[in-house]
Amino acid sequence: xxxxxxxxxxxxxxxxxxxxxxxxxxxxxxxxxxxxxxxxxxxxxxxxxxxxxxxxxxxxxxxxxxxxxxxxxxxxxxxxxxxxxxxxxxxxxxxxxxxxxxxxxxxxxxxxxxxxxxxxxxxxxxxxxxxxxxxxxx
Numbered sequence: 035x036x037x038x039x040x041x042x043x044x045x046x047x048x049x050x051x052x053x054x055x056x057x058x059x060x061x062x063x064x065x066x067x068x069x070x071x072x073x074x075x076x077x078x079x080x081x082x083x084x085x086x087x088x089x090x091x092x093x094x095x096x097x098x099x100x101x102x103x104x105x106x107x108x109x110x111x112x113x114x115x116x117x118x119x120x121x122x123x124x125x126x127x128x129x130x131x132x133x134x135x136x137x138x139x140x141x142x143x144x145x146x147x148x149x150x151x152x153x154x155x156x157x158x159x160x161x162x163x164x165x166x167x168x169x170x171x172x
Contacts, residue, residue, distance in 0.1 A: 037065040040135040042126045042160065044071055045098030048141030052171040053102040056139040057109050059169070065136070066112035070129060071099060072122035092117075123159030130164045139169045 041056040043049035056067050073095070095117055106113045118125040130138050142157045161168045 035063055036060070036136045037063050038134070038136045039065055039067045040126075040130050040133075040138045041067050041069045041102070042072070042122070042138065042140040042156070043069050043099060043102050044122075045101065046141065046143075048143055048171070050101050050105070050141075052139050052141035052169075053105050055169060055171050057105060057111055059137060059139065060111050061109070066114075067106060068133075068135075069099060069102060069106075069113060069115045070118050070126060071095060071115070072118040072120060072125040074121050123156045123163075126156070126160055127163040130160070130166065135164075135166050137167050137169060138164050139171065142170045142172050 036059045039056050039060055041049075041053055043053060053067075053069075059065065060067050096115075099115060103113070103115065116129075118129055120128075126138070126140075138160060140157045140160055143155065157168075157170045161170060
């Protein structure tokens, strides 16, 4: 049922918890997990302004995902990693909808109602706009 799983991650504790749930889903059906990390324009600009070369930037982003990659390898789950560019919510939605995933798993930062109303949350944007089931992990 859930053979092709998209895990939206940024290396935070929330995304590591989400990774654990994605792993459990993948184990049920010998599935694979595609880990995506969306980098917004502001972050990309800051990286350029700080004079970090593109190889160092890539290494730093890979380091953020290392705990998740370690979990996937430890549990012997097939996976890929990909860095998306753009506002995280829309970038993840577009990627998920264009690649026929069975499920998207994303962590929740736990914003209160006012914060969610003003800011909008990435997980909420994904849940509203992705065509497949979405698991939001608190």
